[in-house]
Amino acid sequence: MARTTGSDGEKTEAAVREAAVNLIARQGYEAMSMRQLAAEVGVQAAALYRYFPTKEELLFTLMREHMEGLGAAWERARPADAEPRRRLSAYVRNHIAFHIERRHATHVSNMELRSLSPERLTHILRLRTAYEKELRAILRDGADSGAFSIDDVGLTAMALIQMMTGVIVWFRPDERLSIAEVTATYLSMTMRLVGAKVESTEERHVHEHAQLRA
């Protein structure tokens, strides 16, 4: 056989990406074979090389697009307002929403960094650092203006990101808590963690609704 009826390059490439994200998230990059990925897509392994020159390039593409998507999402979500509490609130909401929606891709981007060549690793880390820098700026502004009470800005930023991204490890959309409830609780924890002095009306409203369990 050769070309199959109804075959379409764009559809196949999209199917490869999706299957790859799921397989790598579940088994790990090294444990996923190109043959297994091809079988998942319903194609022979050789066909994959029409879309990605190597296995690592496939991994890199998935990671790069995920990180670029995260940055782009924050660009859209970033409030014009300069008020630190509102900016931090927007950052937390965007971060959690983005990562819950893309659990598998996040897993891949966080766990498979060591499978990248040095140059590609640097590329991904640069994207990540730029995104984290935004959080540090918010924390610093808030600390300077007295809106937050923070011991160490860099350390607090890492702690917050670690805490928020950790959601994808245990969160399952069909269980006890909804995305909105989880987000509200994490917002509340974040604000306390940075020692946010006074809350805006909007946020106090959210916190009240976050009293899920006494």
Next chain:
Amino acid sequence: MARTTGSDGEKTEAAVREAAVNLIARQGYEAMSMRQLAAEVGVQAAALYRYFPTKEELLFTLMREHMEGLGAAWERARPADAEPRRRLSAYVRNHIAFHIERRHATHVSNMELRSLSPERLTHILRLRTAYEKELRAILRDGADSGAFSIDDVGLTAMALIQMMTGVIVWFRPDERLSIAEVTATYLSMTMRLVGAKVESTEERHVHEHAQLRA
């Protein structure tokens, strides 16, 4: 050749464990070959099978002993005192100290769960759950007694563990902050996160010394 002069089973096994932890932490379990591990130890691959029947059994042994060690460390560190703030403080200190001391082993235990067979995975997860349960108990007691102000105990426990364990991702012992400084800052963040009402004299003392950066 066969047995080499000065060869000793106990020493070889210890060397295998140490090399395996480092290699798996750096490259991942799947990416580490038995031949590479053997070369690191200075031995032939076949010799490894005298100590571990399979590659997976080696991984499992490393993980199990790490998790058992974590539980045992907490047993020793757990205060007789029932006061929630003091118990939480002890939990945080023990957790951070243990994980910073065993960065590589922690990495392995957190990242390579998917390489375990279902039964072995269950075994490890049981150990982990038992350890996390201790934290949930502390948080619940504190919430019940009014010492803490917590929205959701389960969620807060996950957030705290995620945040604390995250230290190993970025902490390097030779950099800006000492272990003591990091621990102090994390203690401060933890107490704020759980809304600890009043601090003991001992802890306020620590917090004052944690003002590393304004």
Next chain:
DNA sequence: GAATTAATTGAACGTTCGTTTTATTATTAT
């Protein structure tokens, strides 16, 4: 409808993998 291009198959390449087997040497016990 013929020529061209796009998409895929099937087979094969050399390499590496985890593991097993057998032989050999060092150490320990008798």
Next chain:
DNA sequence: ATAATAATAAAACGAACGTTCAATTAATTC
């Protein structure tokens, strides 16, 4: 000294790996 045992080397196993290549068919263009 000799026998038993512990620790390793060396070689080999079949299977699986990422990747390449030539052939073949479907879709598109002219």
